[in-house]
Amino acid sequence: MTPYALTTEQRTTPLGLDVARPRLSWKLRSEERGAAQSAYQIVAAAQAGDLDVPERRLWDSGKVESSSGLLIEWDGPELAPSTRYHWRVLVWDQAGEPATPADSWFETGLLRPEAWQAAGRAVWIGRDSVNHPPMDPPTDHDRTVATHALPPPLYLRRSFVLERQPVRARLYSTAHGIYQARLNGSRVGDSELAPGWTEYRHRLQYQTHDVTASLQVGENVLGAVVADGWWAGYVGFDPRKPAAHYGDAPAFLARLVLWFEDGSQRSVTTDGEWMEGPGPIQFSDMLMGEYVDARAQVPGWDAPGFVDVTEDDSPEASEGNPGGWGGRRSGFRAVAVVDETPGPLVAEPDEPVRVTRTVGAVSVENATEKSIVDFGQNLVGRVRLTVRGVAAGTRIRLRHAEILDQGELYVANLRRAEAIDTYVARGEAEEVFEPQFTFHGFRFAEVTGLPYELDAGDVQAQVLHSDTPWTGSFECSDSTVNQLQSNIEWGQRGNWVSVPTDCPQRDERLGWLADAQIFAATASRNADVSAFFARWVLDVLDGQDDEGAFRDIAPVMSINRQAAPVWGDGGVVIPWHLWRAYGDQRTLERAFGGMRAWVDFIHRNNPDLLWRKRTGNSYGDWLQVDAWTPRAVLSTAWFAKSTETVAEAAEVLGDPETAQKYRQLHAGIREAFIEAFVGPDGTVHGDTQTAYLLALGFSLLPEHLVAAAAGHLVADLKARGNRLTTGFVGVNLLCPVLTEHGHADVAYALLHQDEYPSWGYSIRNGATTIWERWDGWTEHAGFQSASMNSFNHYSLGSIGDWLFGRVAGIDQTPASTAYSELLLRPTPGGRLTWAKGSQETARGRVACGWSLDQAGTVTVTASVPPGSTAVLQMPTDDPSSVTEGGDPAATRPGVEALGNAHFRLAAGTYEFTARSTALRH
Numbered sequence: 001m002t003p004y005a006l007t008t009e010q011r012t013t014p015l016g017l018d019v020a021r022p023r024l025s026w027k028l029r030s031e032e033r034g035a036a037q038s039a040y041q042i043v044a045a046a047q048a049g050d051l052d053v054p055e056r057r058l059w060d061s062g063k064v065e066s067s068s069g070l071l072i073e074w075d076g077p078e079l080a081p082s083t084r085y086h087w088r089v090l091v092w093d094q095a096g097e098p099a100t101p102a103d104s105w106f107e108t109g110l111l112r113p114e115a116w117q118a119a120g121r122a123v124w125i126g127r128d129s130v131n132h133p134p135m136d137p138p139t140d141h142d143r144t145v146a147t148h149a150l151p152p153p154l155y156l157r158r159s160f161v162l163e164r165q166p167v168r169a170r171l172y173s174t175a176h177g178i179y180q181a182r183l184n185g186s187r188v189g190d191s192e193l194a195p196g197w198t199e200y201r202h203r204l205q206y207q208t209h210d211v212t213a214s215l216q217v218g219e220n221v222l223g224a225v226v227a228d229g230w231w232a233g234y235v236g237f238d239p240r241k242p243a244a245h246y247g248d249a250p251a252f253l254a255r256l257v258l259w260f261e262d263g264s265q266r267s268v269t270t271d272g273e274w275m276e277g278p279g280p281i282q283f284s285d286m287l288m289g290e291y292v293d294a295r296a297q298v299p300g301w302d303a304p305g306f307v308d309v310t311e312d313d314s315p316e317a318s319e320g321n322p323g324g325w326g327g328r329r330s331g332f333r334a335v336a337v338v339d340e341t342p343g344p345l346v347a348e349p350d351e352p353v354r355v356t357r358t359v360g361a362v363s364v365e366n367a368t369e370k371s372i373v374d375f376g377q378n379l380v381g382r383v384r385l386t387v388r389g390v391a392a393g394t395r396i397r398l399r400h401a402e403i404l405d406q407g408e409l410y411v412a413n414l415r416r417a418e419a420i421d422t423y424v425a426r427g428e429a430e431e432v433f434e435p436q437f438t439f440h441g442f443r444f445a446e447v448t449g450l451p452y453e454l455d456a457g458d459v460q461a462q463v464l465h466s467d468t469p470w471t472g473s474f475e476c477s478d479s480t481v482n483q484l485q486s487n488i489e490w491g492q493r494g495n496w497v498s499v500p501t502d503c504p505q506r507d508e509r510l511g512w513l514a515d516a517q518i519f520a521a522t523a524s525r526n527a528d529v530s531a532f533f534a535r536w537v538l539d540v541l542d543g544q545d546d547e548g549a550f551r552d553i554a555p556v557m558s559i560n561r562q563a564a565p566v567w568g569d570g571g572v573v574i575p576w577h578l579w580r581a582y583g584d585q586r587t588l589e590r591a592f593g594g595m596r597a598w599v600d601f602i603h604r605n606n607p608d609l610l611w612r613k614r615t616g617n618s619y620g621d622w623l624q625v626d627a628w629t630p631r632a633v634l635s636t637a638w639f640a641k642s643t644e645t646v647a648e649a650a651e652v653l654g655d656p657e658t659a660q661k662y663r664q665l666h667a668g669i670r671e672a673f674i675e676a677f678v679g680p681d682g683t684v685h686g687d688t689q690t691a692y693l694l695a696l697g698f699s700l701l702p703e704h705l706v707a708a709a710a711g712h713l714v715a716d717l718k719a720r721g722n723r724l725t726t727g728f729v730g731v732n733l734l735c736p737v738l739t740e741h742g743h744a745d746v747a748y749a750l751l752h753q754d755e756y757p758s759w760g761y762s763i764r765n766g767a768t769t770i771w772e773r774w775d776g777w778t779e780h781a782g783f784q785s786a787s788m789n790s791f792n793h794y795s796l797g798s799i800g801d802w803l804f805g806r807v808a809g810i811d812q813t814p815a816s817t818a819y820s821e822l823l824l825r826p827t828p829g830g831r832l833t834w835a836k837g838s839q840e841t842a843r844g845r846v847a848c849g850w851s852l853d854q855a856g857t858v859t860v861t862a863s864v865p866p867g868s869t870a871v872l873q874m875p876t877d878d879p880s881s882v883t884e885g886g887d888p889a890a891t892r893p894g895v896e897a898l899g900n901a902h903f904r905l906a907a908g909t910y911e912f913t914a915r916s917t918a919l920r921h
Helices: 048-052 113-117 479-495 513-526 530-542 570-582 585-605 631-652 656-677 689-697 703-719 728-740 744-752 759-764 800-808
Strands: 002-008 015-017 023-029 039-045 084-092 102-108 124-126 154-162 168-176 178-183 204-210 218-227 251-259 265-269 275-277 281-285 289-293 336-339 345-347 353-360 363-366 370-388 395-401 420-424 430-433 440-448 459-466 472-476 810-812 821-824 834-840 845-852 857-864 869-873 895-899 902-905 908-915
Touching: 002 084, 002 102, 015 204, 023 084, 039 048, 048 084, 048 102, 113 251, 154 251, 168 178, 168 218, 218 251, 218 281, 353 370, 370 395, 370 420, 370 479, 420 430, 440 459, 459 479, 472 479, 472 513, 472 800, 479 513, 479 744, 479 759, 479 800, 513 530, 513 570, 513 728, 513 800, 530 570, 530 585, 570 585, 570 631, 585 631, 585 656, 631 656, 631 689, 656 689, 689 703, 689 728, 703 728, 703 744, 728 744, 728 800, 744 759, 744 800, 800 810, 800 834, 800 845, 810 834, 810 845, 821 857, 857 869
Parallel strands: 015 102, 204 345, 289 420, 821 869
Antiparallel strands: 002 023, 039 084, 084 102, 124 251, 124 336, 154 218, 154 275, 168 204, 168 251, 178 218, 251 265, 281 289, 353 459, 363 370, 370 430, 370 440, 370 459, 395 420, 395 440, 472 834, 810 821, 834 845, 845 857, 857 908, 869 902, 895 902
């Protein structure tokens, strides 16, 4: 048995933690059946070598009898700021034998806000627009109405001299806006769009970088480029009113801390000694795009040895260098100190946005004045273009679009987002243009201005998203279903950009709560979103008002109103999901007061227990088709769901009295729902698919009417030729509820449907991501209204949870936490002959899959990690036929028969076969 994937605060070797008692975790793997951890020991030290020396350890937990390796709180001495801690976990197996230990480390950040104001106090610096207004842009700069007022980014530099080499150096930095730090001519780190988007009034993240190797004896230069970003740029679908959002100009804050061999320290901070000057980026905005004039590049501005030529006002100094640092139009300018207080700074708690892959062009169509590039995949990021041998001043423009309309870019659905990047060439033999402070949603790019035909090898797409570790895989015998899974994955990548966004291409990109909570279960199959969601939950809580109402979006931007049903319920569902999927009790504790307040807000305004009042901008079953689910049915069902969840959370948190209170409230809501909306024949008011799905999925029916209600649901689906009508709210319940109530055949019919509306219809028409709406484009009506028609969303991809959970069969029992007790229920059906899935859970790798031959023999393979057990339900109508290696399954090691083709499995890998008359037919 081997521990692996050690994490601190759900991250691998995090640099810069601001957590007083970080939580340590590990996973286990073993080839031995029945393997299990019986005990663990954690030791920690200041140096890796000290882990082997007991008297030099900082913390030794001793041998702890426990099977858990999940989120164990630090119980050593109080953590010091800016300090690295090495830790080791030793585990013992079920026989008491020790396993090979595994080591990891974490490093604390500044820990306390006052550290920013210690010796060499760091202050916010920005452009001194009073004494030094921005340089005029080049005369050939064709700004649009939307971009005419966009300022150039800050180019900041600070020179300092080191008389000796530091043994350790950390840069702590952040921005009002988005930034890239520079040190001695090179970029620091690989974060994109840092510091990310949070509720800036409550929390602004800072990044920690190890820059030890970049420093030298003699002159050093610390620099930064800072653009408007979410702070001061276009955000959402509002006009640009920065002061109404966060601020009207970018600024930078940094503390570079140096440690020397003798134990002394030195800090270089942002202060009035910094200088600011223009650079090649004339403006950059995340919605509008970026404009770069490469003639304004100043090589070496961020490196030692750079000499300003402010005094040289000769024409030669300015020629070919519009707006540069040198010459008569340039020169260093003193920065302004814009704020002396650091503000609500916190260390970045999850993985940043990064460029995670490069996608090459699959084709380039060259015409007389333009080239249209197809990357073959709708994605989010930016284009990297190599330009060869063009004259100085040549203006090259890149436009972006998700889809083509009769061979031309379809950009109407971008609304006000221009999504145009412009590059003015410097005139060198080879130049590379890649924007730094913007991103776009696109599959196609139109390139104009090149005096030659574009070669496919000279253009790539850089894929950019929050770098949540990818953990899941699903595939099967049907290529269309595999494309659906791919579309779900790419929709998640494209919309996981600092927050769970709504549509990455148009003027929106907001964190809608309903979209995120509906998709949360699928998201956590594909990737480890534990730290990502835990951080975003804080933004959700920050948006809650004094009455207890959440907002529709987080961070609150563009829309500041009390949330609608399902949307506000995201503040309840997501913290609970983090507990169920990852065992994250700390986030549940933080959120519990807000969860209660939301339910109390609904109850206080709806004492009859039917949620009809204070429903915000009630969206209903958003984007349903050919159906209308009554608002009160939907809202009351979700009132019941959130109330039940609060009761369960109270039980987990050790508050049985509160749990009982909300259980009684839930019982009352359920009774009111049945009385108001359920007919004696099992019909549910509205008679829509979503109405039945909510009643069945949330157990809001008398037991004797459950089968009848399921029958009404199936009848509606079949009457429509196995076509769905569900929108965002109903779609994630559709296939799971059908399967749970014995209608997996209908669920598979929906999966394989390729007529409108269906997942298959969009795939048949070229979709490589999940569309926002079923009718984004149809053969009978063309494009839907451009006012809301994205081809990259994720909500309707929430079927992914069912693909993992019932098609492949990976799930957990209702009482399980973090997959401690797996529920393996592979469900063959449809036209599939095999399917398989795997998932790196919080405890280790889980896998399940099946294959079916023509005789009706089904083979199921399963892998259970140490630390988990599994209940396996074999898909057979002949329980006595279940065998492994020719022996009855119940006689095999690690297998306990539970009856009716159900088995309890210990850790290990299994391969069972069984007969199935039903599957054969």
